[in-house]
Amino acid sequence: MIIGQIKDGIVLDHITAGKSPEIYQILCLDKLDCTIATIQNAESLKMGRKDIIKIGKVIDINFDVLGYIDPGITVNVIRDGKLAKRERLTLPERVTDIIKCKNPRCISSVEQELRQEFRLADRERKIYRCIYCDSEAKKQI
Amino acid sequence: MRHLIDIQQLSREDISRLIETALDIIENPGRYSEVCRHKKLATLFFEPSTRTRLSFEAAMYELGGDVLGFSESNSSSAAKGESVSDTARTVGCYADIIAMRHPKEGAPLVASRTAGVPVINAGDGGHNHxxxxxxxxxxxxxxxxxxxxxxxxxxxxxxxxxxxxxxxxxxxxxxxxxxxxxxxxxxxxxxxxxxxxxxxxxxxxxxxxxxxxxxxxxxxxxxxxxxxxxxxxxxxxxxxxxxxxxxxxxxxxxxxxxxxxxxxxxxxxxxxxxxxxxxxxxxxxVLNGKYMRMALILKLLEVAV
CATH class of the missing domain: 3.40.50.1370 (Aspartate/ornithine carbamoyltransferase)
Known part of the structure; x- marks a missing residue:
């Protein structure tokens, strides 16, 4: 299978195999008017299998969202056919308005326009806790 | 601006200093009886409490300060639907320091962001005290x-x-x-x-x-x-x-x-x-609680004795 080189755009590499549809949806890639290629189950020396998303346009990406969903992703920014920037994502220390606190006793369940903020409590076990009530985030988005 | 929302915000050294102050208050109450003159503590109690609220009030009076506030949410603008954030911002215009009890966990943290004066968590639901x-x-x-x-x-x-x-x-x-x-x-x-x-x-x-x-x-x-x-x-x-x-x-x-x-x-x-x-x-x-609240008020108001 041959997928063309990108002149200006973004390549999301090292996506955990099977996660590309979720990332496609979260980043609202269906709203873009450029070429987008999603490659699933590509062979990878490092990961065995991986997904890749190629976006034919440089767009603003919320790295916190991406890092939270799949912290192993590599973001490659391509300009004029050359690699302009590479960033390996890790779990962000804080995530805002990505996870919702499920604790009915939490102030975030009632306070007007209060942003949903979670802090990384345990990087090894990927545990996030609500900054208001310390409740553990139940599941990823 | 210093607040006390969670006990983990205080280091061992902070706790030692608070205890030293409290012990000095116990030994020499007269030295502290006017140190908060013209300072006001607002006790915002959105949930019933006898001990904690009276302890804060007694602590502030024994430091020579004044107290204002409410003891249940029905008698506050929360009953009209006002947010914690707005209530804190408003009260911060009247008082020098706030002690807040609220049934929702994290409410004092929210208050501390807008109050503009130190906020003390006086109990937030089942979370911290x-x-x-x-x-x-x-x-x-x-x-x-x-x-x-x-x-x-x-x-x-x-x-x-x-x-x-x-x-x-x-x-x-x-x-x-x-x-x-x-x-x-x-x-x-x-x-x-x-x-x-x-x-x-x-x-x-x-x-x-x-x-x-x-x-x-x-x-x-x-x-x-x-x-x-x-x-x-x-x-x-x-x-x-x-x-x-x-x-x-x-x-x-x-x-x-x-x-x-x-x-x-x-x-x-x-x-x-x-x-x-x-x-x-x-x-x-109960008695020790009043002395430690006195020591804490002094610390957060940065009153030197």
Whole structure:
């Protein structure tokens, strides 16, 4: 299978195999008017299998969202056919308005326009806790 | 701007200094009687409380300051639907410092972002109650002379008992401290306290459902009330409310220098007959709470004495 080189755009590499549809949806890639290629189950020396998303346009990406969903992703920014920037994502220390606190006793369940903020409590076990009530985030988005 | 939202915000050194101040207040009350003159404390109590609110008010009066506020949400603009953030911002225009109790967890943190004056968490739902912990720490220090080498039993509602969570967090920073966590299965300490506090600090602990089996090992027994207001289901409350009752009979198996503590109010988890036992410290805690709140107000208002 041959997928063309990108002149200006973004390549999301090292996506955990099977996660590309979720990332496609979260980043609202269906709203873009450029070429987008999603490659699933590509062979990878490092990961065995991986997904890749190629976006034919440089767009603003919320790295916190991406890092939270799949912290192993590599973001490659391509300009004029050359690699302009590479960033390996890790779990962000804080995530805002990505996870919702499920604790009915939490102030975030009632306070007007209060942003949903979670802090990384345990990087090894990927545990996030609500900054208001310390409740553990139940599941990823 | 300094606030006290969670006991973990205070270092061991901060706690030592607060205790030093509190002990000095006890020794020399006259030196402190006018130091907060023309300063105002706002007590914003969105949930009923006798002890904590009166303790804050007494603390501020004994420092020569003034107090304003409300003691239930029905008499505040929260009843009209005002946000915590807006209430805090408004009250910050009137007062120099705020003590807030709120049934929602994290409300004092939200208030601290907009108040513009120091905010003290006076209890947020089942989450934290750092000034009760300060009272507990002064009591432990005055009874035991140190925070090290203690086996602490926590008994009762360890799930919703915010005083227990804060006490475990605070005591986990001292040397050779062990915990015995005694509760019904349904009211065990939340998992995050075990993983993030106890296990993260290599603090030995055991969990048990029996007070009788463990009372003989303890240097401190911290009893708690099963709180009706934390249950969504009345039947669960009724089933669990009398899980543990400390009696003179049970105390016979305890060490002679045990300290029995309780954040109060007590319902029936400690028999009144225990009150005359020299090991009963829970009314000393009440007094110690006022001194530590005085020390905290001085610290947050940056009043030099």
């Amino acid at each position: 750092p000034t009760q912990t300060l009272a507990d720490l002064l009591t432990i220090y005055r009874e035991k002379g140190s925070f090290n080498n203690l086996t602490i039993g926590c008994c009762g509602d360890l799930k919703f008992g915010r005083t227990v969570h804060s006490l475990i967090s605070a005591m986990s920073r001292y040397e050779n401290v062990k915990f015995v966590l005694i509760s019904p299965e349904e009211l065990k300490v939340p998992k995050y306290i075990k993983t993030d506090v106890l296990e993260a600090n290599n603090i030995p602990y055991i969990e048990s459902t029996s007070l009788e089996d463990n009372i003989g090992k303890l240097d401190i027994l911290y009893m708690t009330r099963v709180q009706r207001e934390r249950f969504f289901n009345e039947a669960d409350y009724l089933r669990l409310k009398d899980s543990y009752v400390l009696t003179p009979e049970k105390l016979k198996a305890a060490k002679a220098d045990l300290s029995v503590m309780h954040p109060l109010p007590r319902v029936n988890e400690i028999s009144v007959a225990v009150d005359d036992d020299p090991r009963a410290c829970y009314f000393k805690q």
